[in-house]
Amino acid sequence: MSAVRITQITDLHLGENEQETLGGVTTFDSFRSVLQAVDTLGRSDTLLLLTGDLASDHQPQAYRLLNRILTEKDCDAIWLPGNHDKLELMQANLINYPRRRIYHAGEWSILLLDSSKEGQPGGHFSDAELAFAEQSLKELTGRPLLVAMHHSPVKVNSTWLDRQQIDNHDRLHQMLVEQGQVKAVITGHVHQHHDSLWGTIPVYSTPSSCVQFEPHSDDFALAEHPPGYRWIDLHADGTLQTGVEFLNDFSQQCDRSCVGY
Ligand SMILES: [Fe+2]
Numbered sequence: 001m002s003a004v005r006i007t008q009i010t011d012l013h014l015g016e017n018e019q020e021t022l023g024g025v026t027t028f029d030s031f032r033s034v035l036q037a038v039d040t041l042g043r044s045d046t047l048l049l050l051t052g053d054l055a056s057d058h059q060p061q062a063y064r065l066l067n068r069i070l071t072e073k074d075c076d077a078i079w080l081p082g083n084h085d086k087l088e089l090m091q092a093n094l095i096n097y098p099r100r101r102i103y104h105a106g107e108w109s110i111l112l113l114d115s116s117k118e119g120q121p122g123g124h125f126s127d128a129e130l131a132f133a134e135q136s137l138k139e140l141t142g143r144p145l146l147v148a149m150h151h152s153p154v155k156v157n158s159t160w161l162d163r164q165q166i167d168n169h170d171r172l173h174q175m176l177v178e179q180g181q182v183k184a185v186i187t188g189h190v191h192q193h194h195d196s197l198w199g200t201i202p203v204y205s206t207p208s209s210c211v212q213f214e215p216h217s218d219d220f221a222l223a224e225h226p227p228g229y230r231w232i233d234l235h236a237d238g239t240l241q242t243g244v245e246f247l248n249d250f251s252q253q254c255d256r257s258c259v260g261y
Pocket of ligand 1: 052053082083084150188189190
């Protein structure tokens with residue numbers, strides 16, 4: 001059987017209109033350019049996995065804009081919230097893309113978790129989310145799993161971002177290890193390419209579709225890297241291949257004097 005092909009796009013930070021910028025980059029333009037690059041790579045028919053911060057400040061218009069673009073492209077897409085999103089506004093405005101928590105794809109399943117907590121930038125799993133994860137993992141016994149969440153459960157070696165690491169990641173980790181078939185965890189939030197291990201589970205963090213953060217930084221700082229995304233191929237034998245691509249022809253430069261977002 002052929003692989004299940006996925007494209008992860010993350011931290012879109014769309015605003016209430018197509019002109020909104022983050023760190024000097026027009027986030028609508030950068031998102032459209034990423035979609036074009038995915039097409040150019042021959043992956044236009046892949047499932048889009050959108051891992052949070054789809055809006056810059058949970059604007060309903062941003063979700064409607066996204067709903068329109070995805071519908072026009074006739075994309076299959078699944079999503080989860082980040083700290084800049086509001087779940088109820090996503091559900092109300094992504095009308096052609098109802099929330100999916102578990103997605104079955106060939107031999108695989110994808111589990112989409114909510115690591116956001118109202119009023120804080122850092123990650124946290126509520127008791128209800130952990131209960132949902134526990135129940136879902138039981139139901140998915142024996143199936144190879146890809147687990148997606150916005151925040152990172154591991155450190156990325158930037159002081160300010162590591163303060164936003166999911167604070168109760170240990171509880172989920174134990175459940176994932178017990179399920180025994182979790183092949184990878186995939187995240188956004190850190191606006192950079194970072195691959196590591198969470199115990200024995202690979203964790204892949206992905207560049208934003210707009211601006212990137214400077215790696216190994218004590219404080220917020222933007223990097224010169226262009227918009228990016230990740231491709232993932234899930235093979236029927238339970239193995240996975242993945243890689244990150246950056247746009248090589250995006251004309252907008254970020255404003256590196258930007259001090260926050
Ligand atoms: Fe975020």
